[in-house]
Amino acid sequence: MSGERVQVTIRKDLVEKARKFIEEQGGFDSLEEFLDFVLETVLEEEGPGSEMSEEDEEKVKERLRALGYM
Amino acid sequence: MVSQPHGGRLVRRVAHGRRRERLLEEAQGMPQLELDDTRAADVANIAHGAYSPLEGFLTEEDYESVLLHMRLSNDLPWPIPIVLDTPSEAARDWGVGDEIALTHRGRMLAVMSVEDIYAWDRAEYAERVYRTTDPGHPGVAKLGEMGGLLVGGRLELLEEPPEPFQALRLWPIETRVLFRERGWRTIVAFQTRNVPHLGHEYVQKAALTFTDGLLIHPLVGWKKPGDFRDEVIIRAYEELIRHYYPPNSVVLSVLRMQMRYAGPREAVFHAIVRKNYGATHFIVGRDHAGVGSYYGPYEAWDIFREFPDLGITPLFIRESFYCTKCGGMVNEKICPHGDEHRIRISGTKLRSLLANKQMPPETMMRREVAQVVMEFDNPFTE
Numbered sequence: 530m531s532g533e534r535v536q537v538t539i540r541k542d543l544v545e546k547a548r549k550f551i552e553e554q555g556g557f558d559s560l561e562e563f564l565d566f567v568l569e570t571v572l573e574e575e576g577p578g579s580e581m582s583e584e585d586e587e588k589v590k591e592r593l594r595a596l597g598y599m
Numbered sequence: 600m601v602s603q604p605h606g607g608r609l610v611r612r613v614a615h616g617r618r619r620e621r622l623l624e625e626a627q628g629m630p631q632l633e634l635d636d637t638r639a640a641d642v643a644n645i646a647h648g649a650y651s652p653l654e655g656f657l658t659e660e661d662y663e664s665v666l667l668h669m670r671l672s673n674d675l676p677w678p679i680p681i682v683l684d685t686p687s688e689a690a691r692d693w694g695v696g697d698e699i700a701l702t703h704r705g706r707m708l709a710v711m712s713v714e715d716i717y718a719w720d721r722a723e724y725a726e727r728v729y730r731t732t733d734p735g736h737p738g739v740a741k742l743g744e745m746g747g748l749l750v751g752g753r754l755e756l757l758e759e760p761p762e763p764f765q766a767l768r769l770w771p772i773e774t775r776v777l778f779r780e781r782g783w784r785t786i787v788a789f790q791t792r793n794v795p796h797l798g799h800e801y802v803q804k805a806a807l808t809f810t811d812g813l814l815i816h817p818l819v820g821w822k823k824p825g826d827f828r829d830e831v832i833i834r835a836y837e838e839l840i841r842h843y844y845p846p847n848s849v850v851l852s853v854l855r856m857q858m859r860y861a862g863p864r865e866a867v868f869h870a871i872v873r874k875n876y877g878a879t880h881f882i883v884g885r886d887h888a889g890v891g892s893y894y895g896p897y898e899a900w901d902i903f904r905e906f907p908d909l910g911i912t913p914l915f916i917r918e919s920f921y922c923t924k925c926g927g928m929v930n931e932k933i934c935p936h937g938d939e940h941r942i943r944i945s946g947t948k949l950r951s952l953l954a955n956k957q958m959p960p961e962t963m964m965r966r967e968v969a970q971v972v973m974e975f976d977n978p979f980t981e
């Protein structure tokens with residue numbers, strides 16, 4: 530996970546809602562942390578995540594080789 | 600090409616990295632439900648796509664649809680309910696939309712969003728799935744141990760449950776990559792809960808003759824007393840493969856899942872799971888997943904007619920026997936000779952020979968296999 534950050538613009542009313550959500554629900558120290566989490570969740574859960582990345586595939590192959598299947 | 604996963608997409612519900620850490624932390628504050636080994640295995644199977652398209656335990660709508668129609672509510676074939684039961688007391692305080700933590704042996708296993716909490720009728724379940732309510736049926740007896748409420752909802756795996764056969768446990772994503780790397784386009788899967796005798800070998804090799812590869816996929820996990828122990832089955836297959844199979848044609852891997860002994864319905868379920876592992880063909884045995892005389896010997900073949908949309912091809916290969924006249928393993932369809940020439944393989948006979956440490960005849964079981972089995976003090980579950 531790279532720690533480098535970039536700026537984006539987001540609709541103001543959404544930001545207000547997000548801040549309110551964090552205030553009420555807790556669990557996040559900042560708006561940034563909350564947004565990171567939401568994006569990670571969506572990308573992992575709903576995104577084209579079921580397609581394997583090359584890195585995932587390499588891991589699978591490594592295990593198969595280690596176990597003697599390949 | 601290997602089979603498309605059931606429903607078109609291989610499910611992956613395994614949390615990684617920071618998301619996993621966060622969910623582990625959140626799970627500490629959630630209501631917890633402790634699972635036994637069988638249900639923990641179901642959780643892992645769901646998360647790794649072995650039960651695709653399921654992303655969690657069945658909600659009531661799907662449950663009813665599976666009982667009545669052997670299909671999910673979206674019409675996809677699915678004959679066995681995959682459900683999470685709970686003692687009524689525990690779930691009373693949970694509401695739809697709550698997140699609960701599933702634990703196993705005291706460790707955090709998964710988080711689940713409660714989408715449904717519903718009562719179920721054991722007798723109806725038994726009648727539909729097992730076609731009997733006789734408590735002498737091992738699957739029906741298991742229902743009696745279950746809690747009175749079922750909880751449905753999607754889940755996300757946080758921690759792998761322990762696997763004693765780690766080196767033989769492959770997930771669908773792994774067999775799929777493996778099949779592709781081996782260049783296999785057609786793969787026949789063989790379900791088993793037995794040590795292999797010559798009849799099994801014959802059936803597998805008959806199928807392998809016109810497919811690229813064979814996946815031998817023994818079930819490990821709960822089985823009824825008197826069935827072979829998991830490690831005995833595995834050792835026996837390793838030995839058989841070492842001596843009698845070309846290594847490049849076969850993959851031996853375990854599938855942790857309980858036997859239900861639901862006969863025809865379970866045969867279809869077994870096929871669907873193997874489809875998710877990438878198999879294109881599935882061998883359906885005589886009295887597949889049957890027990891006692893609850894199901895007719897070929898009912899498990901007939902039921903496949905109801906599923907032209909299954910997406911994996913069932914192979915119905917007749918029971919085989921040794922014919923002294925033909926001079927080899929044959930079956931009814933290819934051998935014209937009378938009973939006096941036929942040496943039939945009796946499972947019961949084999950078990951009793953092996954239990955008494957007597958070498959079975961070579962027309963029934965490979966000597967190397969029998970030897971391995973007889974090395975175990977007691978090869979059967981208690």
Ligand SMILES: [Zn+2]
Pocket residue numbers: 922923924925926929934935936940
């Ligand atoms: Zn013959």
